[in-house]
Amino acid sequence: MRWSPGEDQIVVTRAPAPGAAGGAYRAFGETLRGLKTTLARVVEGVHTIQYPEQKVPVYPRFRGRHRLHRFEDTPGQAGLEKCVGCSLCAAACPADCIRVVAAENTPEHRVSAGERYAAIYEINISRCIFCGYCEVACPFDAITMGHDFELSDYNRSDLIFTKEMLLAEPIEATPLRAEGE
Amino acid sequence: MTLAIAGYYEAWWIQIIKALVIFGVALGILPLVIVYERKLLGRFQGRYGPNRVGPYGLLQPLAEIVKFATKEDSRPVTSVGPLYLAAPVISIITAVAAFALVPFGDAPHIFGTRVGLYGLDTSVGPLYVFAFGAIAFYGLMLGGWASGSKYSFLGAMRAAAQLISYEVAQGLALIGVVITAGSLSLTAIVHAQGGMWYFIPQFVGFIVFTIAGFAETNRSPFDLVEADAELVAGYFTEYGGTRMVAFLFAEYLNMLVVAGIAVTLFLGGWLLPFGIHPPTWVDPFVVLAKMMIFVTFFIWIRATLPRLRYDQLMSFGWKILLPLATLNALVTAIIVVAVHK
Numbered sequence: 001m002r003w004s005p006g007e008d009q010i011v012v013t014r015a016p017a018p019g020a021a022g023g024a025y026r027a028f029g030e031t032l033r034g035l036k037t038t039l040a041r042v043v044e045g046v047h048t049i050q051y052p053e054q055k056v057p058v059y060p061r062f063r064g065r066h067r068l069h070r071f072e073d074t075p076g077q078a079g080l081e082k083c084v085g086c087s088l089c090a091a092a093c094p095a096d097c098i099r100v101v102a103a104e105n106t107p108e109h110r111v112s113a114g115e116r117y118a119a120i121y122e123i124n125i126s127r128c129i130f131c132g133y134c135e136v137a138c139p140f141d142a143i144t145m146g147h148d149f150e151l152s153d154y155n156r157s158d159l160i161f162t163k164e165m166l167l168a169e170p171i172e173a174t175p176l177r178a179e180g181e
Numbered sequence: 182m183t184l185a186i187a188g189y190y191e192a193w194w195i196q197i198i199k200a201l202v203i204f205g206v207a208l209g210i211l212p213l214v215i216v217y218e219r220k221l222l223g224r225f226q227g228r229y230g231p232n233r234v235g236p237y238g239l240l241q242p243l244a245e246i247v248k249f250a251t252k253e254d255s256r257p258v259t260s261v262g263p264l265y266l267a268a269p270v271i272s273i274i275t276a277v278a279a280f281a282l283v284p285f286g287d288a289p290h291i292f293g294t295r296v297g298l299y300g301l302d303t304s305v306g307p308l309y310v311f312a313f314g315a316i317a318f319y320g321l322m323l324g325g326w327a328s329g330s331k332y333s334f335l336g337a338m339r340a341a342a343q344l345i346s347y348e349v350a351q352g353l354a355l356i357g358v359v360i361t362a363g364s365l366s367l368t369a370i371v372h373a374q375g376g377m378w379y380f381i382p383q384f385v386g387f388i389v390f391t392i393a394g395f396a397e398t399n400r401s402p403f404d405l406v407e408a409d410a411e412l413v414a415g416y417f418t419e420y421g422g423t424r425m426v427a428f429l430f431a432e433y434l435n436m437l438v439v440a441g442i443a444v445t446l447f448l449g450g451w452l453l454p455f456g457i458h459p460p461t462w463v464d465p466f467v468v469l470a471k472m473m474i475f476v477t478f479f480i481w482i483r484a485t486l487p488r489l490r491y492d493q494l495m496s497f498g499w500k501i502l503l504p505l506a507t508l509n510a511l512v513t514a515i516i517v518v519a520v521h522k
Contacts (some may be wrong), residue, residue, distance in 0.1 A: 031486065038225050038485045048228045 057177040063130045063145040064174065066123055068166040077113045081167070082142035083121060084114030092137035097127035114140075121163035126156055147174040195296055200281070203300050207280050210469070211433050212242035217473075218480050225484035252422035259329025260419065268327060269420065269427035272320030276434035279313040282306060283441030284368050286451045286464030298465055299368070306367040307355050310442055311348065314397065318344050320431065321406070325416030336415025339491065340406040343396055346498040347403075351393035353506035357386040357513035358446045367442075371450030378449040385509040387447045389502055391478075394439040396498070399432060400479055402486035403494060410488075440475035444468060448475075 018026050049056060058064065071077040085102030103119035111117035132145050148170050153159050191199075216231060216239060223230025231238035256265060281300025288297040303309050318340065325337020359365055361382065362373035370379075380387040396403035399415075407415035417428040444450060448471050451464035459467070489497070 034485045035481060038481065041227055042221075042224045044227065046224065046227055046229050050229075 055175050057175040058147050058149070059177050062147055062149075063132045065125065065146050065148040065151055065170075066128075066134070066161070066166055067144050067146040067170075068121065068163060069142055069144065070167065071113060080110065081112040081117060082140045083118045083138075084112050084140060084142070085116045085118035085121075086139065088137045088139065089134035089143055092133040094131060094133060095127045095129045097124040098122070098134060099124075118163060121166065123161045123166065124159065125151055125161055126159040146170065147176060148172075149174065191296065192294070195294065199296070199300060203281055204277060207277060207434060207437070208430070210437070211430055212246070213239075214433055214437065214476060215242050215429075217476070218483075221477065221480050222484055225481070246426065249422055249426045254422050254424065257329055257419050261327040261329065264323045264327035265419075266424075268320050268324030269417075269424045269431070270320075271323065272317055272431035273427045273434070275313045275317040275320065276431040276438065279310050279317075279438045280434055280441070282310055282367060283438065283468070284371060284445055284450060285468045286461060287368065289461040297368070302366055302368050304366055306365050306370070307352075307359065307442070307446070308365065310438070311352055314348065314435075317431070317435065320428075321416045324420065324428065328416070328419035330419050332412045332414075332418045333416050336406050336408070336412045336418070339408075339412075340399070340416055343399075343403065343406060343494060343498075346495060347393045347396035347502070350389055350498060350502035350506045351397060353503065353510050354386040354389035354393065355446060356506075356510040357383045360510070360513050360517050367445050367450075371445055371452065374449045374452060378447065378452070378454070380447040383447065383509070383513070385505060386513075387443075389506045389509065390443060390447065393498075393502060394443065395479070395482065396494075398435045398439055398479075400436065401483040402489050405488055405491060405494065408488065436476060436479060437472060440472040440479070441468070443475055444471040 069082050071080050071082060085100055087100045087102065090096075090098040090100050099120065099122045100118050101120035102116045105111060105115060105117055130145065135144050138144075143166075150172075151159070219241070220230035220232075220238065229238075231241040234240045234244045282303070284297075284299035284302065286298030288295045321340040321344070322337045325333040325335075325340065328334070358370065358379050361379065362370040364370055364373065395401075399406045405412075407417075409415075412418065417425055420428060445468075451467045453459065453467060
């Protein structure tokens with residue numbers, strides 16, 4: 001006995017067969033429409049950003065390479081480093097890429113505003129995951145995530161940034177996106 | 182052979198110089214065509230294309246030739262020696278030989294003798310082109326088979342089926358032109374288009390020839406011979422370095438040949454519309470400009486249409502193009518007989 005689909009039977013509605021004229025239209029009319037679409041892209045122009053010459057501006061909260069900061073114009077502290085060598089950033093770092101060795105400030109040799117300062121402050125950028133936890137952990141806003149993202153180098157050892165490198169202004173400023181852009 | 186049609190004789194040294202000039206022009210405009218295609222394709226996709234090497238990226242092919250030429254000529258252990266080496270040579274020789282037939286102008290007087298602005302003008306023009314087109318398949322098929330790789334082999338099988346089925350339609354599409362012009366000589370066909378370019382009375386033939394031309398040159402949407410997504414590169418998967426460049430050059434040269442033949446047979450060759458008669462030295466540039474317009478259309482199609490499936494390709498060729506071309510030839514023949522009775 002032949003199986004009857006019964007309730008499960010569904011009716012499929014198909015479009016009418018195109019026929020000769022319809023088939024020709026389907027083939028050539030749609031091709032012409034496609035040609036029009038692609039030509040419109042030529043007229044529209046290019047959307048490419050020519051990277052090394054043109055850079056996409058980054059957002060203000062973009063997490064790029066770290067920066068260490070000094071007091072800028074606070075009376076009595078101007079020029080001193082904000083970092084007091086507490087190693088909280090190193091403790092917070094999930095990638096374990098920060099190395100801090102602290103030393104005591106003396107009246108003759110005063111580096112930071114606090115009791116101690118970071119004698120060695122190194123960030124291994126090749127390990128950093130740019131999570132920004134160091135920035136959050138820092139009690140003095142001494143370390144922040146900067147905007148530089150062009151960090152490639154030929155040697156791994158060149159990717160260990162020392163305190164002097166992190167304190168210095170970046171060689172080339174990364175364009176920052178304006179408000180509301 | 183040349184004497185019989187044109188009624189003049191060219192010295193042997195003129196023929197050698199002409200051969201060298203045509204070879205130089207062909208291999209000189211090829212890199213330009215390649216960079217033009219890449220830049221235009223970029224525009225179609227909303228990007229610039231190559232623009233780093235030289236002014237506007239025009240020296241890109243030069244840099245790439247140097248790169249390819251310094252590659253090691255490796256070959257798979259499964260390859261069949263002499264055939265593997267011969268395949269790219271066959272491809273490029275046949276392409277250059279077919280290019281010799283494209284007429285870039287009439288036969289003006291240069292330094293006191295008549296010199297035809299074409300490689301040769303035979304009394305069997307289109308047949309010559311198709312003969313060399315057919316030999317060119319040996320390059321593809323031998324290359325694919327002798328590589329000893331399954332991708333190459335699949336590409337070669339597809340090439341064989343596709344090129345044979347589309348060559349029939351392409352040949353039939355030309356019969357209408359040949360009947361209307363009453364000659365197989367390409368220069369005579371151009372002269373016969375003085376009144377009206379043949380793409381108007383032979384519109385169906387022009388369409389069929391163009392579509393079959395895409396298939397003949399393995400261009401998108403009929404590029405499933407190469408089909409880089411599924412077959413890596415088809416018949417030249419296993420080739421590298423200068424041999425692969427030979428295949429690529431042959432492919433682009435074939436595109437130029439198809440453009441040249443289409444310009445000659447359908448778009449009035451070196452003639453200009455609206456009764457404009459420029460001096461003779463302009464003729465080659467007119468032909469080149471028309472060829473570039475045709476090549477632009479090739480690129481435009483490549484940017485637009487996706488690749489056909491294999492069965493779609495075969496059924497389109499045999500069920501639509503071939504009857505259309507046959508009907509076109511038949512109707513043209515009836516009209517010509519009725520008019521000239």
